[in-house]
Amino acid sequence: xxxxxxxxxxxxxxxxxxxPNSAVKKQLDQWATYxxxxxxxxxxxxxxxxxxxxxxxxxxxxxxxxxxxxRAACFGLWVVKTQDIQxxxxxxxxxxxxxxxNIPAPATASEQSEAFEIFMLKKRGKAHTHAGTVLxxxxxNALAQAKQQFGEQIPCVNIWVAPxxxxxxxxxxxxxxxxTLNEKKYREPVAYKVLDKINAFKNRTTNTP
Amino acid sequence: xxxxxxxxxPVKLDELAHEDxxxxxxxxxxxxxxxxxxxxxxxxxxxxKQVIRMIEQHxxxxxxxxxxxxxxxxxxxxxRRKMALLAKVQDEVGHAxxxxxAAETLGKTREQMTLDLISGKSKYSNVxxxxxxxxxxxxxxxxxxxxxAIVNQMANARGSYGPYCRALERICAEESFHLKYGHDAVVYxxxxxxxxxxxxxEALNRWWPPIMTFFGPADKISAHTEILMRWKVKMAxxxxxxxxxxxxxxPKVWELTLTLPDPLLRKNEAGxxxxxxxxxxxxxxVINGKGTCNKExxxxxxxxEEKGAWVREALLKPEATYVKPxx
Numbered sequence: 001x002x003x004x005x006x007x008x009x010x011x012x013x014x015x016x017x018x019x020p021n022s023a024v025k026k027q028l029d030q031w032a033t034y035x036x037x038x039x040x041x042x043x044x045x046x047x048x049x050x051x052x053x054x055x056x057x058x059x060x061x062x063x064x065x066x067x068x069x070x071r072a073a074c075f076g077l078w079v080v081k082t083q084d085i086q087x088x089x090x091x092x093x094x095x096x097x098x099x100x101x102n103i104p105a106p107a108t109a110s111e112q113s114e115a116f117e118i119f120m121l122k123k124r125g126k127a128h129t130h131a132g133t134v135l136x137x138x139x140x141n142a143l144a145q146a147k148q149q150f151g152e153q154i155p156c157v158n159i160w161v162a163p164x165x166x167x168x169x170x171x172x173x174x175x176x177x178x179x180t181l182n183e184k185k186y187r188e189p190v191a192y193k194v195l196d197k198i199n200a201f202k203n204r205t206t207n208t209p
Numbered sequence: 210x211x212x213x214x215x216x217x218x219p220v221k222l223d224e225l226a227h228e229d230x231x232x233x234x235x236x237x238x239x240x241x242x243x244x245x246x247x248x249x250x251x252x253x254x255x256x257x258k259q260v261i262r263m264i265e266q267h268x269x270x271x272x273x274x275x276x277x278x279x280x281x282x283x284x285x286x287x288x289r290r291k292m293a294l295l296a297k298v299q300d301e302v303g304h305a306x307x308x309x310x311a312a313e314t315l316g317k318t319r320e321q322m323t324l325d326l327i328s329g330k331s332k333y334s335n336v337x338x339x340x341x342x343x344x345x346x347x348x349x350x351x352x353x354x355x356x357x358a359i360v361n362q363m364a365n366a367r368g369s370y371g372p373y374c375r376a377l378e379r380i381c382a383e384e385s386f387h388l389k390y391g392h393d394a395v396v397y398x399x400x401x402x403x404x405x406x407x408x409x410x411e412a413l414n415r416w417w418p419p420i421m422t423f424f425g426p427a428d429k430i431s432a433h434t435e436i437l438m439r440w441k442v443k444m445a446x447x448x449x450x451x452x453x454x455x456x457x458x459x460p461k462v463w464e465l466t467l468t469l470p471d472p473l474l475r476k477n478e479a480g481x482x483x484x485x486x487x488x489x490x491x492x493x494x495v496i497n498g499k500g501t502c503n504k505e506x507x508x509x510x511x512x513x514e515e516k517g518a519w520v521r522e523a524l525l526k527p528e529a530t531y532v533k534p535x536x
């Protein structure tokens with residue numbers, strides 16, 4: 001028996017009214033997670049916006065663009081696999097995680113050095129923002145370099161470290177992806193002049209006996 | 210955004226007896242100071258369970274709530290309304306993705322949440338088990354259901370769980386358009402021809418009883434409510450939310466010289482809204498599967514899951530293994 005609905009579109013789908021209880025859902029919904037950062041204004045630091053689930057980094061990038069940059073102004077997008085980020089523990093607000101961590105003094109940059117991006121969280125419940133890039137021989141060393149360069153920034157309750165090479169970044173010429181955002185005025189509250197309509201209605205109804 | 214009064218599991222206080230008292234005290238002190246809880250922090254099992262439940266229900270409500278509105282996209286009058294409704298529905302589905310991710314940080318997988326929704330185990334906002342007969346019904350959802358959800362969500366945004374707060378911040382930013390869009394669509398009908406006014410009046414009459422149940426039954430003052438409020442999981446009682454909603458939106462309905470189908474509805478001298486007690490027996494029946502649309506909503510969601518499976522199968526050659534998101 002097919003499901004009958006008020007909605008002609010649902011009827012056309014020919015959905016079975018009763019799903020067999022034995023129907024087993026295929027387990028296809030648990031993809032790896034990727035963390036997404038956007039740049040909301042030009043020349044401002046990238047900030048964390050949230051995760052996406054995807055089969056690989058490039059699909060994650062497409063999902064991230066759709067999920068996190070279709071509504072608000074955006075000038076750049078970074079996506080990185082969750083597993084490629086290492087992070088410190090969280091400390092209390094108003095403390096600095098740098099002070100609590102026993103981080104070995106940074107070795108001088110060696111030939112194996114690569115770039116790491118450092119993201120810092122100022123307050124619990126807020127979003128991590130990009131503090132800068134360090135050259136380091138590994139995650140631990142990157143944290144030590146970060147302490148030297150950004151350790152004065154207090155409070156910092158949590159730090160994320162990711163190798164720059166593992167982050168898929170939009171490039172300068174990709175910025176035109178977001179040029180059409182402003183054209184979609186129907187998504188902005190200011191496009192709806194509700195009060196004008198209400199006032200016109202009130203005038204009309206009070207003026208007619 | 211559609212999240213209504215969440216249905217919390219009854220709290221068994223003896224569950225807390227097994228928790229480490231020192232860690233529990235630190236946890237409560239952190240919340241007391243106004244600090245947020247982040248995923249890696251120690252937390253009582255009961256907190257974890259209730260927050261997962263709340264965020265998951267909210268996520269399901271976004272997905273299921275998009276169905277009654279989504280079917281009106283092709284029938285929305287005029288291209289501009291089609292574009293706006295399309296954008297709104299896309300927002301709602303995006304909100305569900307944000308919320309599922311936030312719940313995942315507490316350890317319940319997206320796979321399991323999807324399964325619990327389509328198997329009927331998890332709940333979603335009960336109002337979506339009611340049908341949308343006309344275009345006017347869909348405008349009432351866009352305006353008043355979203356308005357109710359905003360009241361609820363503004364309260365929750367002050368809650369204690371960091372990832373949920375981050376998701377809500379994003380959701381709030383997109384919501385302001387929904388509310389204005391919905392209000393505009395209702396005002397357009399209410400200030401139009403007598404036929405249009407009749408349409409919106411009938412839709413309001415149909416939707417008012419479900420809307421009055423949106424925030425859930427009055428909370429009994431219990432250890433249950435007390436502990437969820439102390440932990441800033443629940444930020445306002447169901448009645449507080451309902452009063453705030455009535456105060457903000459009943460005057461906006463009345464100024465259009467429309468009526469609401471409750472002869473007892475009025476604001477008394479003390480500033481409190483009085484109303485006919487909603488039919489909680491019907492509410493119970495509907496939420497347990499006896500509503501007009503329960504079957505249809507889940508069937509459509511299941512069908513989407515099945516018909517879309519091939520896309521996920523084709524894409525599913527993961528280069529990474531699953532770990533929960535960081536925040």
